[in-house]
Structure formats: C-alpha cells, structure tokens
Amino acid sequence: MRSENQSSGQKSRSFIEEARRAQIIASAVEVIAEVGFAQASLARIAQHAGISKGVISYHFAGKEELMEEVVNSVYGEIAAHVMARVEGVEGPTALLRTHILAVTEHMRDHRTRLKALGEIFYNLRTADGQPRYGVKANEELYQAMEQIYAYGQRTGEFRDFDRRVMAVTHSSAIDNMFAYWVANPDHDLDAHAAELADLFERACRR
C-alpha cells in the first residue's frame, strides 16, 4: 500500500535491506506458527534464520515493528488473493460463497502464515499493555463484508438482518474453521467451507 515514490520523510530501503527484512519476516512467521507467539523470542527467530540476533534489531525498530510487518505482509497476501477471486463475480449470494471459498483456498496453501497472523493478532500488545490488534483491527474487514450484505439487501436477495452482527459472525466462522483445521489436520477443509457457504446463504436469504 506504500506509494511508489517513498515520499514524506520515509528513507528508501536498499534492495539488500528489503531482502533481509523479508527473510526475517519469513523466519518470524515460521517460528511463531510452530511454537506460538509467547515462545517466539528474537533469539529463536534469529537462530531459525541462521543469522545473529542483532540483525533483527538492526533492521527493525523493535519486536513490535517486526510483528507489525509480519501482519502487513500476510494480511496483504490474503487480501490480494480474495480480491482477485471475487473480481467479476455477480450477485450477492455468489459473492458470499466466493468469498468464503477464496479465503479457504488461501488457508489451505498458507497455513503457517495464517497461523502466525492469528497468533500475533491475538497476542501482540503495545507498550502500555493494550492489545495492538484485537477485534477492532477487523474493522476494515467488517466494512468490506457489510458492503456485500448491503448489496444483497438492496437487491432483495437478502433479508433484513443486522449487517455488523453478520460480519462478525461470518469472520469468526472462517477464523475458527481455520483454527479447527490446524488442530485437526485430517478435518476436511473444503467440505467445511462448503457447509459454511450453505449456512450463511441460508442465514442471509429472505
């Protein structure tokens, strides 16, 4: 989302620096996904990347910035994937289904990244102890979903429900489908997604 010209006092980063940052972010993702946020110390992340601990501090202002960059990185990927899949789909019901299935698709292929994302979302706190993300950070996502519902209500395909409640529920259903699948790897993710699509179609329709 950064503008191409790197304006506004933002120092431009060299290619090599970007590569290092990417490497560290990737290592952080893997470590967090494997051992959980609390056990993901900088030492562990550095060791996993095969670099010195100091490098992380050199490239990131602190642990918090590293974590935020992980979130940005992973979040960007998933948004891009869903955007691409949803493009051109017509009608609110189809949109709803497509959204669920697209996210699921991405989950299947990026399990680790999403696991790490969830860990950080849930656990990262700012210096003053407040959750850095938390439910509030989903606001953007909720608004995107609400647009789909509003569209459906406008066309008359959807009944007159509370769009925020539906968005929160929809979002949580997907998050937990993922968590359940991570905990039970034999669980049939695609079947779960299909069930979910049915469920929300019925919940929404007139």
Place this chain on the structure above:
Amino acid sequence: MRSENQSSGQKSRSFIEEARRAQIIASAVEVIAEVGFAQASLARIAQHAGISKGVISYHFAGKEELMEEVVNSVYGEIAAHVMARVEGVEGPTALLRTHILAVTEHMRDHRTRLKALGEIFYNLRTADGQPRYGVKANEELYQAMEQIYAYGQRTGEFRDFDRRVMAVTHSSAIDNMFAYWVANPDHDLDAHAAELADLFERACRR
C-alpha cells in the same frame, strides 16, 4: 482426614485457605482480563491482590495450577448457569435460542471472568510447550451442541447439515460476539444475541 465429604487422599482445606485461594483466583482473573495472559505475572497478580508474591506459591503448587483453577472456577459457573436456563425447554429450536441467550446473559454479568477464561484457554501451555487447552478442549462443548442439532434433525425441524461444522461455527459466533462486545462496550449485546439466534435458527431449519 476430616469427615464424610472428604474423598480419599484429598487434603481438606481450611475455610481461611479456601478464602485466600478464592481471593487469589479473583485477582488472577482481573489481572489477566486487564493486561492479558502473557503480562499476568505472579508478581502482578499478588500486587493486585495486595499480598506478597510468596502467598501464591504457598497456596498453589505453581502458576499452572492457579491457571487451571481459574479455568475450573469460571467454566463451572457458566456451565451451571446455562444448564439451569436450558432445563425444561422443549424442542430443538427453542433449545438453540435459549442456549445462545443464556450464555449471553452470563456474559453480560461476568465479562472479566470470561475474558480471562479465553486468555488462558488460548495461551496456557504445559511445560513441554503444548497448548494446555486449545481448540481441542472445546470437544466437550461441541459434543453437547451436536446433541441439540441431532435432536432437531431427528424431529425433522432441522435440515441435514454437518453437525460438527455447525457446532464450531455456533461456538465461535458466541465467542466473538463476546470479544466484539468487550472491544466495543457500547455495542448492544442483547440485540446481537437475538440476531444470532435468528441467524442460527435460519441456518438450521429445513
């Protein structure tokens, strides 16, 4: 060694000890709810309770035992409340609504307790690094919910959906309603619950 209600080998606890344990558990709940699991050190819990750090170690075998007792305490409360509300309710649809509304009711009055419960559930790990609870610990809850769905499917009121998917979704919807409400205290919890009841009624019915 006391009397009839002392099971074998279980050391009896004095009244004063029970009181202290309860006080410490309450303090732990408040601290966890406020600053999160990771920041809830024994020092902080003790300070919040206005007691010395050692007292906690004196009354609990370790941090793990304290956390487990918090879980037992809070989990017991909520189960008791829901059981009581659900008793005597007839028919799967009514059961479904009642369950959602009963849990919501309890949430309104025990916000911090439930917040703490969630934190521990999500974060507590055993000495070997494995999650102490985690999604798998919901198994019992899922099975209880599946019984309601099976009942509805038997009577023909409910359609033929995957009961496990519904249970996971249902459970996550309630958890996140709570989380959303904690993050947005002005949010109308009761209206949210009513919407949720509608949503799942529609998702389940034939």
Place this chain on the structure above:
Amino acid sequence: MRSENQSSGQKSRSFIEEARRAQIIASAVEVIAEVGFAQASLARIAQHAGISKGVISYHFAGKEELMEEVVNSVYGEIAAHVMARVEGVEGPTALLRTHILAVTEHMRDHRTRLKALGEIFYNLRTADGQPRYGVKANEELYQAMEQIYAYGQRTGEFRDFDRRVMAVTHSSAIDNMFAYWVANPDHDLDAHAAELADLFERACRR
C-alpha cells in the same frame, strides 16, 4: 554431657519437649541421609516427621541449632560405643585394631545417622560463611588417636612416625571406608575393616 542439675541459667526442658526435639532430630537425620544436606529443607524435615514447619522453629532457635543437635546426638552415640568396646583392651596394636573394628561395627548398624553426620560436617556453615565444623572439629578425635600412637611408641611396638599425620590418615581412612560402602552397598564392610586394621598395623609397627 549435660550436668544432671541443669544449672547455669539453662531452662530445663519438659519431657514432652525433649520427645519432640528427639523426633525432629531423628527426622532430620533421615531426610539429610536420603536427599543430602542441601536438599534437606525444614519443610521436608517437618513433612517427613508429619508435623508442621513451625514446630521446628518453635523447638529450635534456627536451622543451625537443629543441625548442631543432630551432630551432638550422633557423635555422642558413636563415642559411647567405641569407648565401651575399647575398654579393657591391652596393648597399642590391639587397641588400634579394636578401634577400627568398633567404629566399623557401629557404621554397619547406623548407616543413616553417620551419613547425616558427614553431610552436616561437610556442609554446615555459620552465618558469616565459615564452615561450622570442618577438619578442625576432628581435633578431639585426633588427640584421642594420638594417645594410642604415643602409647605404642612409648612401649616400642610402634616406630617413630608423625602422630598427627597418622591420626589424620587413620581418621580419613575410616570416613572414606564408610562413604565407599554407602555408595557401593554390596561392598564387604567387614573385610574392608580387617584390611584397614592390617594396613595400619603395618604402617605403625617398627
């Protein structure tokens, strides 16, 4: 060794108090022998005795006094036993043999007590960090042994060696026979003692 009248400002101890002290000392002996001095906390000693931790503090000024009483108690026993065995024995060589054999005899029957004694001797330190016993505490023992050697040298049965060196060596040989036996319970203690008697007889004789 206390005079029968309990004079000199020393408060007399009731029968029940003496019994408790003896019980605590016995428990301390067993715990120290089993887990070593460093792991022998008051809590452990109290638990082993089936009493409350506070009782120990009530009956003894502190851990140091308890340890000293253990030493007095065990040391007294062994001295009494050897004294009795040695009485009436004639000639320095016979005296030497008898001493070694008498101590060994006592060891066989009071393994735990002697183990505890050794632990305290080696580990107990005063508040200022100095060893409470240590080699110096053997002075009394060394002098007793030196009397036997002097006797033998006077009669001409023993050659003209340094009596202090012999006493230190003799004493250490017995201590380590014991330690070796504790570490290797199948070791033949009596055979070891007999060998030791031969060894010192040859080392001493003209």
Place this chain on the structure above:
Amino acid sequence: MRSENQSSGQKSRSFIEEARRAQIIASAVEVIAEVGFAQASLARIAQHAGISKGVISYHFAGKEELMEEVVNSVYGEIAAHVMARVEGVEGPTALLRTHILAVTEHMRDHRTRLKALGEIFYNLRTADGQPRYGVKANEELYQAMEQIYAYGQRTGEFRDFDRRVMAVTHSSAIDNMFAYWVANPDHDLDAHAAELADLFERACRR
C-alpha cells in the same frame, strides 16, 4: 564451520569467548573455595568477576555446565601434572612415592582450585537429585592406583593386600592431607606428604 581442527557439529568458540569462559570459571573457583558450593550463587560469582549475572548465562548453558567446566579444567590440570612427574619412574615403590609427592606438589600451588574441585565433587547434583560426581566418580582414579599396586604385587615387592581398599585409603589420605592443610595453613605439607609416602610404603611392602 571454521577450519581443520573443528570437529563435526562442534561450534567454534572465539578467542574472546574462551577468555570470558576462563574468567568466569576462575571466578567460580575462587568463590566456591571461599564460601562453599551451596553459597556460590551465580550472582555471587558474577559479582566477584565484576560482570553482570546474565553474562554467565550467555556463556554457559546453565549452572551445571559451568560447574562441569570447572571440574574439567581443574581435573585436567592435576592429571597432566601427575602424569608428567610419574613418567619414567621405575619400580612400584618409587611410583607410589612419586605419585604422592607429585599430587602434593600440585596442591601447594593450586589450593583454591582443588578446594573448589572437592566442593563440586561432593555437592553437585543433577536435576533429578542424584549426585553428579560422588565417590563413584573416583572409579577412574581408583583403577589407576590399582595398576600400581598390581604391578608391585606382580614383582613381589608388595604383599598380597586388597587393592581396592588400598586405593580408597590412599586416595582419602591425600584428600584429607589437603583438607587438613587448608584448615591449618601452617601445617607442613611436604613433611606430611613424606610421612604419607613412608606410611604407604610400609603398608604395601612385603
């Protein structure tokens, strides 16, 4: 990953790291010798070395590793010294004398190191509470001594005694000579050693 003298999987240690390790080991030796094993906390060792507590944890995996390194370091020294002195000595009697005198020589110059060695030997326990060294750890030493005795018995210079008893006694005589000297610094160590040599020569000879 450095060069030829790096065996497989063994991380190479920088010069500066080796220096720090050596400094910490030296500090540990001094502190243990002065205040005893039990009082030798990492905090004390760090303070004595004029460094932060964390440095020790940085350079050693834990207290146990530090202690083992102290043992290795000191034990290696003494073994090397005795080996060098004993080399080329002919005949069991001369070997016996040389061994005693060589060890004594080393003691005179490395008092604190040997004191620390003894403390660790006697006190260090593994995580499960078992002695890390203890009498059994002398096995190697005993076997070395037994070879000297067997040699003397083969040549006929030594009588037919139990070699294990002699080894235990010999070893303990030297240990206690040292302990006695530490407790009584004015004691004439060389004279003691000479007496000991006589003593064991007479105890062994036909």
Place this chain on the structure above:
DNA sequence: AATGAATGAGTGTTCATTCAT
C-alpha cells in the same frame, strides 16, 4: 504447645535491547 499462614530475600534462567568492533 502447636499450627498454618504469610513474608521477603534469594535462586537460576530468559529475553529484548544496546553497542563497540
């Protein structure tokens, strides 16, 4: 005479961060 509760200093260990090289 005995207890159980509480204390507070001390333990080894972990970790994000800093900094000279």
Place this chain on the structure above:
DNA sequence: GATGAATGAACACTCATTCAT
C-alpha cells in the same frame, strides 16, 4: 551492514523465619 557480547529487568519458584491464633 552485521556481529557477538553484554546488560539488567523480569520471570517462576524456594525457603528459613515470624507471628497471630
């Protein structure tokens, strides 16, 4: 750019001791 060394605060936990009951 990168490193490894060092820091110091924080962690859970242990323990001898004190004290009201």
